[in-house]
Amino acid sequence: MTQSDVGRHPFKMVLIYVILGIGTLFYLYPLLWLILNSLKHTPQIYENPWGLPKEFIWSNYSDAWTTGGTGEFLFNSILITAITLLIVVGISSMAAYALAKLKWKGSKITLGYFLIGMMVPIHATLIPLFVYFSKMDLIDSHIGLILIYAAFALPAAILILCGFLMAIPNELMEAAVIDGCSIYGVFWRIILPVAKSALMTIVIFSFVSIWNELLVALVFISDPSKMTLPVGLSNFKDQYTTDYAPMFAAILMATIPTITVCAIFSKRIMSGMAEGAIKG
Amino acid sequence: MEKVLRSRTAILFFILPALLVYTAIVFIPIVSSIYFSFFKWDVVSPMKFIGIDNYIRMFTQDSVFGTSVRNMLLLLAVSLVLQLGMGFVLAVVLSGRLRGKEWFKNVFFMPAVISSVAVGMMWTFIYDPSMGILNELLRAVGLESWTRQWLSDPKTAMWAISIVTSWQFVGYTMILFIAAIQNISADIFEAARIDGATGWKIIKHITIPLVKPITQVNTILISIGSLKFFDLIFVMTGGGPANRTQVIASYLYYRSFNSFEYGYGDAMAVILLMMCLIVTLIINKLFSITNRDF
Numbered sequence: 001m002t003q004s005d006v007g008r009h010p011f012k013m014v015l016i017y018v019i020l021g022i023g024t025l026f027y028l029y030p031l032l033w034l035i036l037n038s039l040k041h042t043p044q045i046y047e048n049p050w051g052l053p054k055e056f057i058w059s060n061y062s063d064a065w066t067t068g069g070t071g072e073f074l075f076n077s078i079l080i081t082a083i084t085l086l087i088v089v090g091i092s093s094m095a096a097y098a099l100a101k102l103k104w105k106g107s108k109i110t111l112g113y114f115l116i117g118m119m120v121p122i123h124a125t126l127i128p129l130f131v132y133f134s135k136m137d138l139i140d141s142h143i144g145l146i147l148i149y150a151a152f153a154l155p156a157a158i159l160i161l162c163g164f165l166m167a168i169p170n171e172l173m174e175a176a177v178i179d180g181c182s183i184y185g186v187f188w189r190i191i192l193p194v195a196k197s198a199l200m201t202i203v204i205f206s207f208v209s210i211w212n213e214l215l216v217a218l219v220f221i222s223d224p225s226k227m228t229l230p231v232g233l234s235n236f237k238d239q240y241t242t243d244y245a246p247m248f249a250a251i252l253m254a255t256i257p258t259i260t261v262c263a264i265f266s267k268r269i270m271s272g273m274a275e276g277a278i279k280g
Numbered sequence: 281m282e283k284v285l286r287s288r289t290a291i292l293f294f295i296l297p298a299l300l301v302y303t304a305i306v307f308i309p310i311v312s313s314i315y316f317s318f319f320k321w322d323v324v325s326p327m328k329f330i331g332i333d334n335y336i337r338m339f340t341q342d343s344v345f346g347t348s349v350r351n352m353l354l355l356l357a358v359s360l361v362l363q364l365g366m367g368f369v370l371a372v373v374l375s376g377r378l379r380g381k382e383w384f385k386n387v388f389f390m391p392a393v394i395s396s397v398a399v400g401m402m403w404t405f406i407y408d409p410s411m412g413i414l415n416e417l418l419r420a421v422g423l424e425s426w427t428r429q430w431l432s433d434p435k436t437a438m439w440a441i442s443i444v445t446s447w448q449f450v451g452y453t454m455i456l457f458i459a460a461i462q463n464i465s466a467d468i469f470e471a472a473r474i475d476g477a478t479g480w481k482i483i484k485h486i487t488i489p490l491v492k493p494i495t496q497v498n499t500i501l502i503s504i505g506s507l508k509f510f511d512l513i514f515v516m517t518g519g520g521p522a523n524r525t526q527v528i529a530s531y532l533y534y535r536s537f538n539s540f541e542y543g544y545g546d547a548m549a550v551i552l553l554m555m556c557l558i559v560t561l562i563i564n565k566l567f568s569i570t571n572r573d574f
Contacts, residue, residue, distance in 0.1 A: 154301065
């Protein structure tokens with residue numbers, strides 16, 4: 001206890017745990033309620049929203065997975081997020097290398113130009129992008145979505161990487177060049193390996209926002225077979241207006257993978273999200 | 281070495297991909313948005329230059345836009361109070377020596393990484409008038425008269441949604457505060473304790489001033505988040521009842537992609553963009569003024 005003197009008095013400790021316990025209930029009960037009700041028949045939810053299911057209706061899950069399309073949405077989301085992250089990591093580290101390590105006039109202005117993008121809300125670009133993408137046949141296309149997500153993840157990624165690269169000394173690069181490494185080789189053999197932790201931060205930080213993005217996906221995707229999880233899920237509301245149980249199952253199937261991944265890598269994710277926000 | 285680092289082809293090779301993607305997807309559309317905002321343009325009529333009429337309409341004739349701004353401000357106020365307040369308190373408690381603190385951190389942080397769509401749908405059921413937990417709970421403790429249709433009653437709908445977003449993101453605010461508190465050197469706390477400072481005094485004179493840069497980051501994140509707020513509105517109320525829960529982003533969306541008024545939608549987008557820039561500048565300014573006190 002170096003930081004505050006919480007924990008010195010037993011009474012205070014009990015009070016703190018009681019409050020934290022109530023807080024936990026406030027956070028976990030909704031999830032539990034959802035799990036219990038996802039296993040009931042819809043009429044039973046109305047009759048008895050609080051109790052345990054009389055029998056477990058696992059078919060709610062298979063309904064949501066196949067007829068509801070959750071499986072397909074999940075696949076689309078994984079595909080889009082993975083490709084976007086690859087692009088972001090690739091081109092942002094290239095750009096950061098050029099901006100932080102290579103010497104050219106205008107590198108500062110170019111960095112500033114990228115940083116303006118951090119303050120731009122994605123909403124302000126939707127209509128022009130929609131109009132242009134319609135002409136280029138990029139509506140209802142994963143490529144269109146990936147391009148937008150990548151572009152908007154770039155400014156923060158470049159800023160984080162530039163800060164990181166500027167802090168590492170040039171000796172390493174110089175030594176490599178003397179050993180006959182080309183400027184491209186330096187990027188591949190020195191910069192990328194050294195920047196691993198910064199790249200990890202970028203991946204985590206961008207993953208959460210891309211995986212959960214709704215507005216852009218809503219505007220650009222209307223074909224159900226192309227939908228990402230957030231759009232597909234929000235679509236359920238209209239599809240299953242009265243049949244709630246499969247909807248509950250779908251919500252759970254959409255969130256449990258994220259929760260599991262987060263629970264396993266919680267430390268890394270929390271620090272990544274914090275670093276991303278502070279440096280971004 | 282110098283010469284190698286000045287190779288023009290290499291510089292172009294490394295910078296161009298990012299530059300092209302960013303210019304095409306972020307920069308050009310922003311400029312286009314500003315340009316389109318001076319036109320009357322929708323699906324039925326061709327583009328027609330109308331000067332600043334879209335802006336005049338937004339601020340003087342369109343009452344829904346006014347409602348959207350007011351709702352955004354309510355959301356912002358609730359989020360600032362709840363997230364900064366609760367986030368800080370939780371951070372102080374959970375950065376101390378406490379058994380099980382990692383578990384509590386995880387629990388409170390969890391909703392911040394799951395999609396707002398799922399969170400919104402879950403809370404729609406919590407607020408549901410007939411089977412929702414909230415009304416059931418009120419009935420169970422004898423507060424029958426407090427039960428209501430939380431999301432379709434214009435008096436409560438916006439509050440109900442604001443609470444959900446604070447519930448979702450308070451853990452995020454907390455994590456940032458924890459990172460800041462852990463950065464404070466243990467010696468400072470030790471010295472204060474030797475000088476006889478206790479609990480509140482330490483928090484007031486050491487923790488709060490020293491986490492100020494993070495308070496600034498949190499304030500900006502919450503403010504920009506409120507300006508861009510869309511997902512929960514879309515999922516929980518669709519802006520209803522009768523546009524009473526519209527916020528700027530949702531109203532912009534419905535105008536642009538439901539009634540296809542591109543010119544008007546772009547004018548709103550431009551105002552939103554300017555608000556984001558101005559809010560960031562104001563907050564940075566405010567914090568730099570108060571920094572002189574310390």
